[in-house]
Amino acid sequence: MSSMITATTWVRRGVAAQFPTKYEIDEEEINRISKLARMQLEEAQGDLKDAREKEGGKDEMDEDKDNNKDKDAMDEDDKEKEKDKKDNKESNDDDDDLKEYDLDHYDSDEVDEDGEQITMFGNVKSLAYHKPGEEDPYLVLPEGEDDDEEREELQILPTDNLLLAGKVEDEVAHLEVYVYEDEADNLYVHHDIMLPAIPLCVEWLDLPVGKDVGERTTGNFVAIGTMDPDIEIWDLDVVDSMYPNAILGQGGAENDAPSAKKKKKNNNKKPKANDEYHVDSVLALAANRQHRNLLASASADRTVKLWDLHTSKCAKSYANHNDKICALDWHPKESTVLLSGSYDRTVVAADMRAPEAQAARWGVQTDVENVRWDVHDPNYFYVTTDGGMVYRYDVRNAPASPAESKPVWTLQAHDSSVSSFDINPTIPGFIVTGSTDKQVKLWNIQDDKPSMVVSRKLEVGKVFSTTFAPDPEVSFRLAVAGSKGVVQIWDTSTNAAVRRAFASRLPALEGEVPERITGVEQDSGESSDEGEEPDAGEQGHERDGWESMDED
Incomplete structure (x- = not known):
């Protein structure tokens, strides 16, 4: 694959x-990064050592011979360097024109009577001499227009939305932070954040997390789940940051000594799920909007973890499924109830305050892709599946067993996986589905009678993400992204069929207007639909069913 967007928010x-x-x-940051680099180097050296031991290792006598050869070569190099140094000194002694520059002391540690270091320029009266620690005016750029221009380029207006997109491009993973200017019909990348592995889910946080938060009570942060078991949290208001504000998981332990990592690395057995951190890919994240310090995460290790963002520690761990857990959503009103969906083909609604209590459980025919509470009527929730289905359930009618589940209605939305799903936050009965068949479909489900309003291919490849904008003024703006690695913003209110279907619920939609789709201009070398990612029939789950995660 050359480019792919796996998740947006x-x-x-x-x-x-x-x-x-x-x-x-x-x-302090340099020291922390250096320590991390040393630990990663030690891990890599340990892996290399293990690999050599498995292959039978290398004969010690051969290593000694190689070392002796290297030593002999180094001795020869030293002799050559001494000879060159002697020749250069003799040449300098014979060249009167160069004596005044005192080249013998160009790297000297000697100091003059004032205690200043002697340099080769110290004796050149015609050259400007700057003492160590002194700023060179020719190297220091004056503040002014350049700073103002850079500041203006970084500016984000109060009328702008940000769109966060987890992207992998030529095997390099990063988070792209877009600015969407609705009135100007403009979408561009503001900055990006390098990630350690392929991103699988992103969740916006309004609570400051980690270092340097001070007394702030609100913030602009993002939590990112990847193929790695750790969750990284970044401050979106800081550009060019080199390290996340916090890491939720084993990688965030401050006292995680290299010896402990070696022990973990040398253990060939796959780590087992535990109550403190994930041990496999993080497939879903859900921030609790009422208890803002709580973040739920779902993993391929078959557990859901509840994190306290004040401490960056796992507060609780839950094991309500017997296969990978890929979808989460907090109840909009009952703030402690969490909905989770799994590849075990079940959906669970559980109260996180009582993990030992019997949770309500529903069953579906194929693997779950998405779960979502109906924000307009939280007595209901939706489930989409790998088989192309959308189900609507009444949480008040929990079945005695998953096999007895009875949805309010069932919709065959696509012929292949419904990989993305969203509910319009402003207009009741307006939902969107996106599929690996490359289609985006808008639905009117008023009176529990789902009908398709429009179907479009937006040239993003296989669709992995469809999300409505959160603000009422722009709630008809739909962000769509997928396997081509591009984002399109579709103003669905400009579509004639949408205007006819929902005009009664929003009279401002009356009349006809030109349809509007906004994207970022791409290079001519963008990948085509064909051959850019694993085939659906081979991999099953396009977004999070990667080969390494399908291993038991």
């Missing part, structure tokens, strides 16, 4: 800093 208007700050690295 919106940031509502007015929460981003109008002028994001440029990250400036300090000594």
